[in-house]
Amino acid sequence: xxxxxxxxxxxxxxxxxxxxxxxxxxxxxxxxxxxxxxxxxxxxxxxxxxxxxxxxxxxxxxxxxxxxxxxxxxxxxxxxxxxxxxxxxxxxxxxxxxxxxxxxxxxxxxxxxxxxxxxxxxxxxxxxxxxxxxxxxxxxxxxxxxxxxxxxxxxxxxxxxxxxxxxxxxxxxxxxxxxxxxxxxxxxxxxxxxxxxxxxxxxxxxxxxxxxxxxxxxxxxxxxxxxxxxxxxxxxxxxxxxxxxxxxxxxxxxxxxxxxxxxxxxxxxxxxxxxxxxxxxxxxxxxxxxxxxxxxxxxxxxxxxxxxxxxxxxxxxxxxxxxxxxxxxxxxxxxxxxxxxxxxxxxxxxxxxxxxxxxxxxxxxxxxxxxxxxxxxxxxxxxxxxxxxxxxxxxxxxxxxxxxxxxxxxxxxxxxxxxxxxxxxxxxxxxxxxxxxxxxxxxxxxxxxxxxxxxxxxxxxxxxxxxxxxxxxxxxxxxxxxxxxxxxxxxxxxxxxxxxxxxxxxxxxxxxxxxxxxxxxxxxxxxxxxxxxxxxxxxxxxxxxxxxxxxxxxxxxxxxxxxxxxxxxxxx
Numbered sequence: 001x002x003x004x005x006x007x008x009x010x011x012x013x014x015x016x017x018x019x020x021x022x023x024x025x026x027x028x029x030x031x032x033x034x035x036x037x038x039x040x041x042x043x044x045x046x047x048x049x050x051x052x053x054x055x056x057x058x059x060x061x062x063x064x065x066x067x068x069x070x071x072x073x074x075x076x077x078x079x080x081x082x083x084x085x086x087x088x089x090x091x092x093x094x095x096x097x098x099x100x101x102x103x104x105x106x107x108x109x110x111x112x113x114x115x116x117x118x119x120x121x122x123x124x125x126x127x128x129x130x131x132x133x134x135x136x137x138x139x140x141x142x143x144x145x146x147x148x149x150x151x152x153x154x155x156x157x158x159x160x161x162x163x164x165x166x167x168x169x170x171x172x173x174x175x176x177x178x179x180x181x182x183x184x185x186x187x188x189x190x191x192x193x194x195x196x197x198x199x200x201x202x203x204x205x206x207x208x209x210x211x212x213x214x215x216x217x218x219x220x221x222x223x224x225x226x227x228x229x230x231x232x233x234x235x236x237x238x239x240x241x242x243x244x245x246x247x248x249x250x251x252x253x254x255x256x257x258x259x260x261x262x263x264x265x266x267x268x269x270x271x272x273x274x275x276x277x278x279x280x281x282x283x284x285x286x287x288x289x290x291x292x293x294x295x296x297x298x299x300x301x302x303x304x305x306x307x308x309x310x311x312x313x314x315x316x317x318x319x320x321x322x323x324x325x326x327x328x329x330x331x332x333x334x335x336x337x338x339x340x341x342x343x344x345x346x347x348x349x350x351x352x353x354x355x356x357x358x359x360x361x362x363x364x365x366x367x368x369x370x371x372x373x374x375x376x377x378x379x380x381x382x383x384x385x386x387x388x389x390x391x392x393x394x395x396x397x398x399x400x401x402x403x404x405x406x407x408x409x410x411x412x413x414x415x416x417x418x419x420x421x422x423x424x425x426x427x428x429x430x431x432x433x434x435x436x437x438x439x440x441x442x443x444x445x446x447x448x449x450x451x452x453x454x455x456x457x458x459x460x461x462x463x464x465x466x467x468x469x470x471x472x473x474x475x476x477x478x479x480x481x482x483x484x485x486x487x488x489x490x491x492x493x494x495x496x497x498x499x500x501x502x503x504x505x506x507x508x509x510x511x512x513x514x515x516x517x518x519x520x521x522x523x524x525x526x527x528x529x530x531x532x533x534x535x536x537x538x539x540x541x542x543x544x545x546x547x548x549x550x551x552x553x554x555x556x557x558x559x560x561x562x563x564x565x566x567x568x569x570x571x572x
Contacts, residue, residue, distance in 0.1 A: 001106040003027070004039055005141045011043075012156035020157055024166035028192065036196075037189035038108045042145075043163045044188055045154035047115045051186030051209035053261050054119045056150060058127055063088060063147065066131035070143070071095040083505060086458020087155070089148035096140035106137045111146065153454075163188055171195050183211050183426055184337070205337050207279060208246045210255035212427025214283075214329075216416060216435040222400035225434045231420040233343065233391045234403055235328060236412040237435055239301045239522070240287035241308070243325065245269075248279040254286075264312050269325045272386040280353065281332035283424075284389070289324035296324070298411055300565070301536060302524030327354075328389035328416075331424060339424035346424070347391070354388045404436060413437045413521065437521075441561050443468065443535075443553045444544055447514045448476060450496045451507045461493040461508065464540070466516060468531060470555040474512055475531035477558065478520070483540025492543075515552055517541040523562040533558055 007027045011020050024043055028036045041049055048054050067088070068075045073095065081091040111134070118130040135143050148154045164182055168175040173195045181203035182191040194200045219225035226232075242257040252273045254263045263270070266286060273282075288299030288307070306321050307313060330350040331339055338346050394400045394417075404415050414437030422432035445466035453462035463481040467474040484492070492514065502509040518538045526534035 001108055001111055001142045001146075002139060003031075004042065004108060005139075005145045008043075008145050008154075008156050008158075009141070011158050015157070017157075017162065020162055021165045021169055024158065024163060025169040028166060029170040033193065033196065035108045037192055038112050040163055040167060040188040040192045042108070042111075042149055043154075043158050043166075044160040045149060045152060045158070047149055048119075049187035049189055050160075050259065051206055056115065056118050056127075058118060058131065058150060060088075060151075062124060062128055062131065063150065066128055066135055067092055067095065067143075067147070069132055070135040071099070079505070083452075086452065086454055087148075087153065088151055089144040089146075089153070092135075092147050093140045093144035096135075096138075096143050099140065104137070106139075106142055110137070160188070164191070167192050167195050171198075173198075173200055177201050185209070186211075205332060207248050207281070207332075208251075208253045210244045210246070210259045211281075211331065211339075213242055213244065213257050214424050214426060214433060215429035216433035217429055217431055219417070219434045219436050222397040222404060222436060225415075225417045225436050226394065226397040226400050228431060228434055229417070229419045232394065233347075233418050233420050234394050234400065235389055235391050235416045235418070236407040236410065237414045237416045237437055238285045238287055238298060238326060238389075239411070239413045240285040240298070240304055240326075243284060243286045244331075245273050245280075245282040245284065245325065245327075247273050247276045247282070250274045265307065265310055266323055266325075267313075268318055269323065269385050273325070276353065278334060279332065280330060282327045282350075283329035283331060284325055284327035286323055286325055289322050289385075291322060298326075300411060300524075301522055305524065324385050324387055326387045326389050329424065339426065342421045342423060343418055344420045350388070400436070442517050442519045442541055443477075443558065444515055444517050444547055444551070445477065446474060446512045446549050446552050447496075447510060447516060448474060448512050449507055449509050450493075453481065457489070460489050461496045462489050464516065466518065467512070468553050468555050468558055469549075470531070475555055476529040477531040477533055478518070478529065478535040478538045480516075480518055480538040480540050483518075483542070488543065512549060515544040515547045515549060517544050523558065523565060525562075531555055531558065533562060 004027075007023060010023050014020060014023070028039060031039060041047075047056060064075050064078050068078050071078075071092075078091065078095070081094055082088055085091050085094070114130060114134040118127055118134075121127045121130050134146065138146055145154070160182070161179070164178045165175050167173070167188070168178040177200045178191060178195055181194055181200040182188055184203045184205045185191055186206055186209035191200065191203070194203060219228070243262065244255045246253045246255070252263065252270045253261060254266060254269065256262050269286070286304070288301070288304035290296050290299050303321055304323065307317065307323065310317065327350065330346055330353065331337070333349055333353065338349065392403060394403060400415065400417070407413075407415055414435065417434040417436060419432045425432070445468055447464045448467045449465040450461040451463035451465075452458060453460050463479060465476055465479045467476045495514070496508065496510045499511040499513070500508045501511060517540070518535070519541050520535035520538045522536035524534050524536065525532060528534050
């Protein structure tokens with residue numbers, strides 16, 4: 001483990017990607033195969049391979065308590081040193097640096113056994129004991145990287161793609177072959193083993209392990225989007241959550257874009273997905289849904305949001321906030337991986353999968369965003385939870401604008417414009433898929449509180465809470481942390497430090513004098529802020545030094561935007 005930790009230090013010390021790859025490759029090649037396999041996973045910042053759904057279920061409070069005990073100190077001291085570094089691993093290295101080194105060296109095999117034990121342990125006391133025992137055997141440098149791995153904050157510039165390159169370099173294999181093997185397997189350890197044996201090209205698709213989602217590049221206008229492709233297809237851009245469905249032999253798993261298993265959160269989708277007659281992997285969007293006869297329409301995202309974070313929703317919640325799964329791509333079917341086929345071939349296969357649906361739907365009728373749908377087990381009395389996304393064609397930028405307006409009228413975010421000849425490129429944001437959407441609105445608001453960031457922003461006040469005006473009061477409505485340059489953040493941090501009215505360590509209340517313009521995609525009712533509203537995807541457009549606080553937007557303006565949004569959705 002010490003050699004692994006020293007290698008991590010060396011990787012973190014260089015900014016050269018080429019050197020990082022060489023350092024990791026040399027380490028992997030020099031280790032016995034069992035150690036190399038474990039190290040490949042740990043270098044990617046994971047404690048288990050990607051396909052493995054086990055978690056440690058160790059929160060920050062438990063880690064802090066275990067670290068305090070290992071360092072023979074208290075949690076207040078941990079908080080003080082953490083504030084200095086903005087990184088719990090670095091704090092651990094400082095706190096344990098004066099401790100006598102443990103007698104028996106810690107090995108990667110011991111670490112793997114400890115991770116398995118912590119994952120299996122039930123209850124905070126048992127997990128705390130596992131953490132305490134692991135940290136007790138670790139040197140300060142080893143503890144630094146153990147904690148970084150457990151918190152998912154390795155931060156040495158060694159992402160999974162770099163580990164793939166290092167594996168390829170270590171055994172002189174084509175890097176694309178290694179990437180594809182890891183994508184199919186979701187396991188860097190098995191990928192390394194196959195590569196070392198010269199068999200990476202023989203890797204097979206592992207169902208129930210999500211592969212990366214293909215991503216879209218934003219376009220500023222319909223003209224810009226139209227100019228991208230000679231053969232384009234157009235779909236609505238839906239305001240839900242992206243989900244990948246793996247279906248085989250009546251078993252179904254749903255995965256979010258962050259690769260989390262969200263199957264239990266949407267149990268009403270499972271029967272329809274389990275009814276597929278063959279193994280399939282689908283790409284689509286989970287939407288809040290208003291059922292109308294044989295079809296329906298999408299609900300606003302705030303309605304779906306009431307389901308998010310619920311691992312096992314009650315029957316009452318499922319009935320009150322129903323969802324549907326709208327499918328727009330197929331990645332695997334007929335025992336064949338389809339991502340290398342062009343969109344036009346994949347969509348024909350997807351249409352064939354839906355051909356046994358119990359009833360067709362007209363995509364233009366009643367604003368129904370589905371061509372075909374079917375209910376669980378072919379039961380017409382059941383709501384059609386599974387929908388096939390429609391597509392259209394546009395012969396000009398003007399037609400794109402018209403399609404955009406129709407999508408917005410249906411309550412959707414905008415358009416997805418796709419190259420009909422494009423293959424599916426997992427995890428990449430290229431020019432084959434273009435998204436066209438516009439901000440709902442912008443607001444001029446005032447900053448009321450700021451927070452220190454994390455990682456490279458650990459010493460920078462980069463997270464801004466902001467408010468609208470209501471008479472003589474300022475009511476918070478959201479928080480944003482993107483949109484300003486590093487130079488602007490540095491300047492504003494200095495100002496906020498000098499104009500702090502209350503210091504709560506990580507969070508500071510500040511004089512409400514800095515006006516910013518924020519953009520957002522939607523407004524929802526919320527008890528999170530004292531305004532009674534929350535903004536969806538708020539981001540800072542810029543500083544408004546030209547505006548006094550007296551001229552910021554009001555609560556009434558926010559209510560007007562919300563009411564107009566609701567009106568559009570109800571009339572869609």
